[in-house]
Amino acid sequence: MLIGQVATEADVNVQTLRYYERRGLLARPSRTRAGYRRYPEETVRVVRFIKRAQDLGFTLKEIRELLRLRSDRRQNRDQMRTIAEAKILDVDARMRDLRRIRRALATLQESCECSSRTLDCPILEALESDAPARSRTSNGGRKKMRETP
Amino acid sequence: MLIGQVATEADVNVQTLRYYERRGLLARPSRTRAGYRRYPEETVRVVRFIKRAQDLGFTLKEIRELLRLRSDRRQNRDQMRTIAEAKILDVDARMRDLRRIRRALATLQESCECSSRTLDCPILEALESDAPARSRTSNGGRKKMRETP
DNA sequence: CTTGACCTTGTACCAAGGTACAGGGTCCAA
DNA sequence: TTGGACCCTGTACCTTGGTACAAGGTCAAG
Secondary structure: OOHHHHHHHHOOOHHHHHHHHHOOOOOOOEEOOOOOEEOOOHHHHHHHHHHHHHHOOOOHHHHHHHHHHHHOOOOOHHHHHHHHHHHHHHHHHHHHHHHHHHHHHHHHHHHOOOOOOOOOOHHHHHOOOOOOOOOOOOOOOOOOOOOOO | OEHHHHHHHHOOOHHHHHHHHHOOOOOOOEEOOOOOEEOOOHHHHHHHHHHHHHHOOOOHHHHHHHHHHHHOOOOOHHHHHHHHHHHHHHHHHHHHHHHHHHHHHHHHHHHOOOOOOOOOOHHHHHOOOOOOOOOOOOOOOOOOOOOOO
16 A cells, blocks of 8 residues: 555545654555555554554553554563553553543532532542552652741 | 642642643632732642643643533533533543553463464554544545545 | 842743645656 | 656644743842
8 A cells, every 4th residue: 555545544644654654653664666655454553553542642652662562572572561561550540540530520410410519529539549640751850949837 | 829839739830830821721810919829729639630631631621621610510501511421421432442452451461472473463453443533633634536446 | 138939921942743845756547 | 748646855834731041020037
């Protein structure tokens, strides 16, 4: 398949495919004599995967890792297993958070007349958690602060 | 509370709070005579909520909507209920996808020696779905294409 | 009454994830 | 043999979600 066809079937822009190639999400494909990229059919599935994974909040970098798991399957078994395990924990955490949000939305939907106080809002409670915040490009260090007596 | 204290407790940058105000996620707070922003305690919880929701892949725009649900609770009940319902469907879809990914990762982790063929990779299968792709800033219209006979 | 830690606005910059355009080559049907 | 639809590379630009100054005002302690 040529690039335009992949783009149409995966419902993305041609430029996006070239961009993914630069970012290492798509392998550099073989070329025709004229220098046109020629993709295997599978590429369409890969691109659709990327798009769905993005919807779930994975970054391109993380998705690249996920895809790498796929191709590295033969060598580095142990290392792979470890990465997979870490991703599973991450996914579990995301699911827990979603369940909370869901519960909150359901509460809102049903019981919006009863709990008429503006405080103790179910939406805010949804994500009030003791769980340590995950990844989120770290930011830890801030400066001194004036005393607050 | 002044802005710096909110920032410290919510573990974000001061600039970020002002940015959220511009983007309509935080209400414009009252000011001291000197023009300093003075926030209610609740703001810390709101900001933490924003951060967790972002981790889940919600955009600031979506989060603004979620928060709006909270404050509009008294008027527009029906409309609110409808939005909440839509969000619930969205959340459900996300969860389904995460479950698939999870299954795929588990498969990878356990059974990486058996399914040694490069095709039918569990990772790709994870998100192969008949479900129509959700939101994802629409992009629908692309141009004509040369016939592919 | 100054100094340091805080606050203000405004504007500029950054990384990620694309998108668009310029300038040019390929290929096939009419 | 030419025109339209496609492909190439390269570079510039856009949006999101912030961060980082610059230039200045506030306020409490020493």
